[in-house]
Amino acid sequence: MSITEKILDVPSEHAQNVFGQFDAYIKKIERAFQVTVIARDGGLKIIGPEGSAAKARKVFEQLVELSKRGNIIGEQNVDYIIALSFEEKEEAVVEIDKDCICHTINGKPIKPKTLGQKQYVDQIREKMIVFGIGPAGTGKTYLAMAMAIKAFKDEEVGRIILTRPAIEAGEKLGFLPGDLQSKVDPYLRPLYDALYQIMGSESFMKNMEKGLIEVAPLAYMRGRTLDNAYIILDEAQNTTPAQMKMFLTRIGFGSKVIITGDMTQKDLPSGTKSGLDIAVRVLKKVEDIGFSYLTSKDVVRHPLVQKIVQAYEEYEQNTMKKTDRYRSGGRTKPGSNPEKTR
Numbered sequence: 001m002s003i004t005e006k007i008l009d010v011p012s013e014h015a016q017n018v019f020g021q022f023d024a025y026i027k028k029i030e031r032a033f034q035v036t037v038i039a040r041d042g043g044l045k046i047i048g049p050e051g052s053a054a055k056a057r058k059v060f061e062q063l064v065e066l067s068k069r070g071n072i073i074g075e076q077n078v079d080y081i082i083a084l085s086f087e088e089k090e091e092a093v094v095e096i097d098k099d100c101i102c103h104t105i106n107g108k109p110i111k112p113k114t115l116g117q118k119q120y121v122d123q124i125r126e127k128m129i130v131f132g133i134g135p136a137g138t139g140k141t142y143l144a145m146a147m148a149i150k151a152f153k154d155e156e157v158g159r160i161i162l163t164r165p166a167i168e169a170g171e172k173l174g175f176l177p178g179d180l181q182s183k184v185d186p187y188l189r190p191l192y193d194a195l196y197q198i199m200g201s202e203s204f205m206k207n208m209e210k211g212l213i214e215v216a217p218l219a220y221m222r223g224r225t226l227d228n229a230y231i232i233l234d235e236a237q238n239t240t241p242a243q244m245k246m247f248l249t250r251i252g253f254g255s256k257v258i259i260t261g262d263m264t265q266k267d268l269p270s271g272t273k274s275g276l277d278i279a280v281r282v283l284k285k286v287e288d289i290g291f292s293y294l295t296s297k298d299v300v301r302h303p304l305v306q307k308i309v310q311a312y313e314e315y316e317q318n319t320m321k322k323t324d325r326y327r328s329g330g331r332t333k334p335g336s337n338p339e340k341t342r
Contacts, residue, residue: 003049008060011042014068015039029059046060058085080113101121105198114298115298124144124147129290131279135264139298140262141234163217163247164234191232231255237265240274241273263276
């Protein structure tokens with residue numbers, strides 16, 4: 001195996017951003033490609049097998065380009081570009097970065113960060129109804145909120161309606177004090193948080209008082225017709241089939257609907273079917289309805305969240321395989337002790 005050297009110039013003003021604190025990103029890339037990276041005098045020398053050194057160089061090139069575009073490089077960026085490099089798709093990251101949806105109240109740009117998120121955003125632009133399905137941390141709700149706020153500011157729709165089922169996450173909270181708004185606010189807090197961050201609390205409150213932004217439990221949608229609105233149904237895995245049908249039949253002219261959910265985190269009573277599961281099967285062939293499936297690769301929270309999601313996915317897949325083998329006959333039931341059956 002021939003050892004080669006690859007040289008790359010890194011502008012001094014971008015070196016810290018690209019290399020990471022204490023050269024953390026350099027070390028991560030060295031481990032991923034089994035190469036040696038030497039940073040010196042505004043340049044990089046990459047030493048290793050021809051193919052590995054070339055891939056590592058491309059990863060650094062994409063990081064430099066992201067830095068030049070004003071991005072603060074995070075561990076998630078590095079991990080994702082490394083993963084794409086093994087599929088020879090690393091150059092797609094810069095193309096994704098060009099798609100800026102809007103800016104937060106603090107001026108931070110909101111953009112898709114993965115190929116899955118880019119496909120999700122493109123579907124929202126093209127389809128009337130979009131299902132965004134995937135694990136926690138993939139930006140399903142946040143990107144949908146950003147698209148809704150942009151459409152509202154551009155006067156493409158007259159109002160924003162945000163809703164989710166009012167159901168506890170595996171706990172019984174009992175009776176909550178206060179008026180009706182106080183009772184439902186805890187269930188809708190994640191939606192408020194995203195609105196505050198993107199719009200600012202003052203703008204949000206002003207539009208909410210005018211009735212242009214509405215945050216309400218799903219139960220309040222019955223009997224309404226929602227015209228000229230951007231409607232987001234969050235936590236859709238916790239709807240019943242009847243609730244999902246009720247919600248989908250509220251849609252009026254000039255409206256766009258985003259339905260987000262994580263099929264692995266259902267809080268419905270045992271034995272209750274999820275409206276999201278049924279809707280996916282029933283509507284998969286209906287024109288102008290898009291389905292975007294995000295995976296653990298699209299997680300953009302702390303890198304540890306991605307590892308947690310992957311670990312649970314592997315565990316659930318292994319459990320399903322064991323169950324299938326048991327049902328097919330001749331195998332021990334998962335969780336049982338074969339010694340006790342003798």
